[in-house]
Amino acid sequence: MHDARTVAWPVPFFFGGRACLDFVNTVNSRSRPVTKDYLSDYAALLGWSVQVDLFDAPSLERLRTLAEADGRGAEAAHVRAIRFRETLFALFRSVIEGCDPPEGGLAELSRLSGKARQQQRLAREPAGFVWNWDESRLDLDAPLHAVALCAEAMLTGDDLGRLKACPGPDGCGWLFFDETKNASRRWCSMDHCGGTAKARRHAARIREKRA
Numbered sequence: 001m002h003d004a005r006t007v008a009w010p011v012p013f014f015f016g017g018r019a020c021l022d023f024v025n026t027v028n029s030r031s032r033p034v035t036k037d038y039l040s041d042y043a044a045l046l047g048w049s050v051q052v053d054l055f056d057a058p059s060l061e062r063l064r065t066l067a068e069a070d071g072r073g074a075e076a077a078h079v080r081a082i083r084f085r086e087t088l089f090a091l092f093r094s095v096i097e098g099c100d101p102p103e104g105g106l107a108e109l110s111r112l113s114g115k116a117r118q119q120q121r122l123a124r125e126p127a128g129f130v131w132n133w134d135e136s137r138l139d140l141d142a143p144l145h146a147v148a149l150c151a152e153a154m155l156t157g158d159d160l161g162r163l164k165a166c167p168g169p170d171g172c173g174w175l176f177f178d179e180t181k182n183a184s185r186r187w188c189s190m191d192h193c194g195g196t197a198k199a200r201r202h203a204a205r206i207r208e209k210r211a
Contacts, residue, residue: 010044011051015166015188017177018158019052020150024089025188030165030173037082042067042074045081045143054146059135066140077140084108084144088151092175095160113152116145166193 016022026048028036039045046063049055055063067074091105119137122129133142154163154177162178165171166188178185187193 009051010038010040010047012038013189013192014052015174015176015192017179018150018154019054020088020147020154021092021163021175021177022052023048023147023150024085024092025174026085028172030089030175031168031171032173039078039082039085042078042081042140045078049143049146054143055133055138056135059133059138059142062135062138063140063142066138070140073140077144080141081144084112084147088147089175091151092163093165095155095163096165096175109148109151109155112141112144112148115141116149119145 011022011026013025014022016025024030026038027034028038039048046060046067049063050060087102087105087108090102091109094101094105117131119134119139119142120131121134123132124130133146154160158177162183164176164178164185166174166176167186171187171193174188176185176188
């Protein structure tokens with residue numbers, strides 16, 4: 001498998017801290033109109049799956065083979081992936097804002113996570129029992145299933161007070177899990193949005209002094 005830090009396609013930045021959040025962040029902005037969708041087709045979806053290490057090599061090869069054999073099926077799976085991405089974004093935003101989840105969001109997540117378990121097998125490893133993907137059972141929706149398991153694990157096992165959004169209008173609106181010791185992280189990244197916002201504030205102060 002490729003190291004996500006060395007694979008440049010299709011997504012250039014990973015700030016979410018969870019694969020399901022990085023999945024939601026596969027557009028260039030959530031606080032302004034979207035001008036770039038990094039998941040432009042099913043090939044890009046598989047490329048992203050490589051970047052975040054969703055599957056092992058045999059599983060990825062099966063998905064590539066399935067996509068090559070069924071182009072229309074891959075296109076339909078891509079459409080479902082984008083729809084699920086927006087469902088997750090709305091669901092995670094409801095958690096951040098402390099409001100009720102959107103209608104149907106939890107049901108869709110539950111359905112996909114249930115499908116995921118049907119494509120896995122329980123195995124024993126030196127460190128204990130783990131769920132592994134059974135590549136013979138994978139279908140073209142497998143990336144969605146893997147993301148659903150990640151989202152389910154985060155929603156049921158993490159401190160959701162640490163789930164945040166990069167603040168607009170200066171920030172991109174991307175979601176991230178704040179793992180700093182005192183939960184003080186504000187931006188998706190200081191280099192990406194925090195530094196830009198700081199520079200804008202500095203420029204504004206200079207303009208005020210000159211006025």
